[in-house]
Amino acid sequence: MIAESLKIRLDSCQELPSLPAVAIKIIEIANDPNADMASVCQYISLDPVLAAKLIRTANSPIYKSRRSATNIRQAVSILGMHTVIVIALSFSLANSLMKTTLPNQSPVFDSNFFWRRSIATSLAGVALGEKLGVKFLDDLFLASLIQEIGILAFWVIMPDEYSKIFQSSPDHDALLIAEREAFGAGHDELGYALLHKWGIPDYIALSCINSHCAPEPKSFGPMLQACLAVSRYLADYFLVPKDSQMMNLNKAAQDWLGLEASTLIDVIKIMEEELSAVEDLFEITIHQPSEVNQILAEAKELLLLYSLSNMQVLENKSKRDGLTGAYNRAYFDETLQLEFQVAQQNNLPLTIAIFDIDHFKRINDTYGHVAGDAVLIAMVELIKKRIRQDDTLSRYGGEEFALILPGTPLAAAKGLIIRLKNAIAEIVHQIDDGDSITITVSIGIAAFLEHAAHMRCAVDLLHAADAALYTAKNAGRNQIKEWNLQ
Numbered sequence: 126m127i128a129e130s131l132k133i134r135l136d137s138c139q140e141l142p143s144l145p146a147v148a149i150k151i152i153e154i155a156n157d158p159n160a161d162m163a164s165v166c167q168y169i170s171l172d173p174v175l176a177a178k179l180i181r182t183a184n185s186p187i188y189k190s191r192r193s194a195t196n197i198r199q200a201v202s203i204l205g206m207h208t209v210i211v212i213a214l215s216f217s218l219a220n221s222l223m224k225t226t227l228p229n230q231s232p233v234f235d236s237n238f239f240w241r242r243s244i245a246t247s248l249a250g251v252a253l254g255e256k257l258g259v260k261f262l263d264d265l266f267l268a269s270l271i272q273e274i275g276i277l278a279f280w281v282i283m284p285d286e287y288s289k290i291f292q293s294s295p296d297h298d299a300l301l302i303a304e305r306e307a308f309g310a311g312h313d314e315l316g317y318a319l320l321h322k323w324g325i326p327d328y329i330a331l332s333c334i335n336s337h338c339a340p341e342p343k344s345f346g347p348m349l350q351a352c353l354a355v356s357r358y359l360a361d362y363f364l365v366p367k368d369s370q371m372m373n374l375n376k377a378a379q380d381w382l383g384l385e386a387s388t389l390i391d392v393i394k395i396m397e398e399e400l401s402a403v404e405d406l407f408e409i410t411i412h413q414p415s416e417v418n419q420i421l422a423e424a425k426e427l428l429l430l431y432s433l434s435n436m437q438v439l440e441n442k443s444k445r446d447g448l449t450g451a452y453n454r455a456y457f458d459e460t461l462q463l464e465f466q467v468a469q470q471n472n473l474p475l476t477i478a479i480f481d482i483d484h485f486k487r488i489n490d491t492y493g494h495v496a497g498d499a500v501l502i503a504m505v506e507l508i509k510k511r512i513r514q515d516d517t518l519s520r521y522g523g524e525e526f527a528l529i530l531p532g533t534p535l536a537a538a539k540g541l542i543i544r545l546k547n548a549i550a551e552i553v554h555q556i557d558d559g560d561s562i563t564i565t566v567s568i569g570i571a572a573f574l575e576h577a578a579h580m581r582c583a584v585d586l587l588h589a590a591d592a593a594l595y596t597a598k599n600a601g602r603n604q605i606k607e608w609n610l611q
Contacts, residue, residue: 127318128308131282144221145221148214151217185406211264215263218271219407234280242360244270247270248400249357249396251399252399254352265352265353268333275312275319301313337354359392363411368427390428446519451505451518454522461529468531475529475586476535478528478570479590480525481525482501483567483603528542546605552564569605569608570608571607576589593606
């Protein structure tokens with residue numbers, strides 16, 4: 126995990142906060158599969174402040190119980206033993222650590238902000254879990270709270286060296302990279318070592334370190350570490366609502382959980398509803414109510430913009446050929462139909478051309494499909510640079526491409542097609558072994574206005590261009606043929 130030198134400094138550091146006796150006992154109980162309710166109640170009752178917080182938790186909106194608790198046994202009955210153990214550990218750790226004064230504390234490190242962020246992350250984790258139906262919200266509550274404990278550990282064991290790294294890192298992800306470069310480990314790994322040293326249940330500690338890894342492709346689902354990862358970005362935006370923070374949050378929510386913008390808005394609403402209860406339990410103020418209302422309003426606006434942007438990207442992808450970036454056949458058929466109707470109703474010119482790369486199979490057989498694909502891409506890029514924004518280039522078939530030229534009469538279209546044909550012939554694609562590939566194309570052209578009497582629908586125009594293409598190929602290829610009524 127971490128370098129031996131770093132582990133030695135962690136193990137030998139006397140300034141690290143020690144856990145209170147009740148926390149140590151709760152950890153023992155958490156790791157004991159045979160623990161019973163009586164033991165849990167007994168040890169929690171030794172700490173009146175902790176006991177009072179657990180009773181308030183059982184009665185808080187977070188757990189939405191229909192019953193009210195007036196003592197620890199009732200709180201355990203409402204919450205369940207596992208939940209009580211984990212939440213008691215959360216409060217005990219937070220209470221102990223938040224009161225710890227760091228040695229040689231740098232003005233760069235704001236411990237109040239660190240704990241506001243930690244508690245906001247815990248709130249975000251629970252809100253995500255609640256929205257996604259994750260079991261054991263209390264595990265999320267604890268893991269979200271302590272997943273960045275390694276940052277605190279770095280400040281304790283090497284305040285001078287860490288200050289430079291911390292100050293020069295603009296955000297959490299940059300900080301993690303800088304830590305690994307400077308110390309051979311990030312705060313995720315150091316945090317895991319500290320949690321392991323304290324005896325925190327391993328599934329909690331492992332979730333904390335795994336939440337700092339890259340998400341696996343297509344691993345969407347309300348998993349503990351995925352919710353933990355997104356909770357960090359959600360807390361960052363909740364505390365400092367900037368566009369850049371929302372951009373990071375939106376990406377993390379997509380990468381880790383596949384969440385849409387509307388779901389994120391719902392999660393922020395849950396955070397708003399439960400904020401005061403969490404602030405009360407931890408005796409800390411994260412935001413004033415008026416600030417939360419403003420954050421939610423701004424989040425809705427930003428997420429709506431991201432949602433619209435994502436929809437446009439997805440819509441555009443659905444219209445494109447995955448290899449070349451030209452429009453696909455479905456989009457070509459739809460566009461040709463619309464352009465033909467406009468031309469027919471308004472008596473406007475409309476010309477289409479179909480390009481076929483000569484002997485393309487020979488290129489694939491000789492040089493391989495990778496080289497063949499590169500040729501297709503190069504030809505499409507060339508054509509796209511030479512046509513208007515209103516023109517539509519589509520992949521019509523394997524090595525066939527169709528070009529729709531709205532508002533373009535036959536004579537003007539022929540001039541453009543000749544220039545494109547000549548430019549395509551000048552493409553030289555270099556092969557790794559030093560060889561090179563050049564291509565020629567056969568092209569069929571058909572125009573609506575010149576033959577309007579014979580073009581009753583878009584399919585007629587398409588068949589005419591197709592027939593002209595076959596004429597060009599049968600005539601020896603590497604030439605342009607215009608459709609004429611025979």
